[in-house]
Amino acid sequence: MWNTPTPEQLATIPRLYETEHIPMKDKIVHFHFFIGGCDWFVVEFDGVDTFFGFAILHGDLRNAEWGYASLNELKSIKAKGYLEIDCDFYWKPRPAWQVELICKAQGWPFTTMNNSQKGENQWHTLPN
Template identity: 55%
Template sequence: MWNEPTRERLNKVPLIHETEGVPLKEKMVHLHFFIGGCDWYICETDLRDLMWGFCILNNDYQMAEWGYVSLSELRDIKVNGWLEVDCEIEDVWKVRRAVDVDKIRIAQGWNKEESVSDLVRDLIPGAVQNPDQTLSMREDRTC
């Protein structure tokens, strides 16, 4: 795993069930793990291995969900034997409410003004939506 969170950083994350009474929109997201089109936003941990938060796999916003993942599972993910899960460093990732994380907000439908296609278009330069509602790359895109 690249940029594995330090013990000090993990200690700042609430314990599992500690924020149980907090509405999902108001949950504080302390860590962001990612690889390719997969994101794990962590809100709680048991300080050993288990973490709880929001997961989006393969950019599938319709099937994204709140649930558990283990740090060891994330450590074990390797694509083509070398590409590993990364954790955004503290200088980049600022703790924020779940409703303030664009991908979570879109996947949960908390912001009806934007669609998943709008988010993809914003996140992937050159992606455009065709009239039949599929996404494709513009022919004139530059690298």
């Protein structure tokens, strides 16, 4: 895995079931892992190996879902024998409703902040 999160970084993620009371849209996505057309967005961690989050495999938004993933399994994946999953080094934690791919897969409207609008929300309809 490229840019493997440090134990200190992983410790910042809420533990499994800690955010159960928070609506899915409002859960904070702490990490984004990706390779090719696959994305994993992490919202909870058990402190050992198991993430809870949103997964989109092979760009298939219709079958994307909330569920569990193993950090060790993500680390072990090598596409074509050498391509590894990457942890998005530039990712900033944000609510799920601010992640375009999650919004598109869940059928939620996607909101972006436009600096020219002085902080006003701009709503966009994404193509299917």
